[in-house]
Amino acid sequence: MTRKYAFFPGCVLDAAAREARDATQAVAARLGIELVEIPGWTCCGASHVQDIDRETALAANARNLALAERMGLDVLTACSTCALMLRTARAELKNGRKSAVNEALAEAGLEYRGTADVTHLLWVLADTAAEWAPKVRKPLSGVRVAPFYGCHTVRPPEIMTHESHLNPRSMETVIAACGAQPVTIPERLKCCGFHAVFPAESTAHNMTASAADSARKEGADCLLTPCPLCHMQLDMYQPDARATTGKGGDTPVLHLAQLVGLAVGVERERLGLSRHIVSPAPLLSKC
């Protein structure tokens, strides 16, 4: 069955995590998920704009949602923070802000109605695992994968309602469907530190080093994240985290779509695996 979504890439998939966009689109095509990019989408605010200018952030996200509604599709994003910001905006609009914000949207010929749901690539892949698992061409048997959910994938539960925030299983479901083996680390549901990497740099480094170190100690071949912001933090800053803490440094971090792409036989060049700071070469030799 073909599924069709209004695709919200978010700023990072358009820049430093371009490989996640390539992998997402390649995997979606392979699995019969049609992604139509929302024309004119803007930054979700990433929680930063929300801090200093809540109204601007809410209006921008109402516009993003209204653009998707015009396409008659639900929204899919492959970024947990984008998902949280868009879903939070949806909740605020539902709880009394809709008419005021619609007055602003009207100036651009738009209207927010509240018809489009916002989902995450992870949720779609987990919910449809039984459907696509038979398409796995190269089961990743013997590959040990430590899922790192990322805070905004599951919290707060009032907004991120897809599964239990205490005991989520979606990542394990996808890993198992790829034929790989999930490895549990204590940081599985913890923060990567990305949102405070500038004002609380040492905290962010400690968090990054600790996740990378645990994955290594548990014998994982890589960390796996459904969020490109977690990926940036865990991969791009891992050398800095190692320099300040002496821990981590050589744990590859894969985007969710890259792992699925490897399993369903997407050509490796299309998965952007050479764009990582920590080389995934040892892991790839096992796939």
Place this chain on the structure above:
Amino acid sequence: MRTITFAIDRFDGSRSWTQSFAFDHVPGMTVLACLIRIRETQDPSLNFTASCRSAICGACAVRVNGNAVLACDTMLDDLLEEWGQDTLRIAPLGNFTVISDLVVNWDEKIERLRLARPGLHARAEFSASGGCRQSPRDFQAIQKQWDCILCGACASECNKLADSRADFLEPFTFTHASRYARDSRSADSMLHVNGMLDNGLWKCVHCMECATKCPKHIQPVEDIASMRGMATAGGRTDGPGPRHAQAFRTDLENTGRLNEVKLVPRTEGLLSAATRRLPFTLRMFARGKLGVGEAIHLFFADNRPVEGIDGLRKIIRQRRRDH
């Protein structure tokens, strides 16, 4: 008969151990009722605090499988279903010093709470004789924050606090500061915000644990956000936190999308970007995360504005006018 086991973290002031207590499953019990039953029937030395049994006094918060709950307001059966197992690990709140078993030390937390300057410092027009009235609408703006029962659940899994207590505060302290700062009767909002600014207001990592764990559905992370907004609006815009947020807003307004090349110099200054961050930038070039030509273009020019940028700007302008 189904048997439930509580593996409880014990501490007697010097020695720590985990002790398992098994008991028959009886439907409809709270976690607190289970603890009381263990104390009454198995081990009178088991130490925990509780008083109201009605989610009001805030005394009974403990961790179940690593996650804070109010023991009197949490049904055992819900936990068994959530975790899919009949053994639960019970521990004292995280990020607190333990006094004995499940009892934690609040003294040091209350001392830190003073940094919020809790208490109403009313505007001059109010007096003891004339009163200090507030419209229902203004009270509504801070009503949620007044539901805080100081149970400590929001602090237990705070990821920033777990990394360091020296440069951050318990989430409830931010909530208390915010409820006075945003009180329409307050003479000086910044009286409450300043202490927060000096103690980690911009260091919250946005892990959302506080908003997830509060049994009263308070969101300390939102109180942090609102005080960040107040501080910025009041001119306290220096530092990497406010500058980082401002950079996102500037990009949203200018082109609709983030310019990640300008983000670091805007946040930390050009000098830091060119020196301290140089190894990072070179790594990005080397691994193809960022193209050199692309970086030069983004630095001197910008992203192309998104389709419909005029509409976006009109929308933002309208919201500003309306506010």
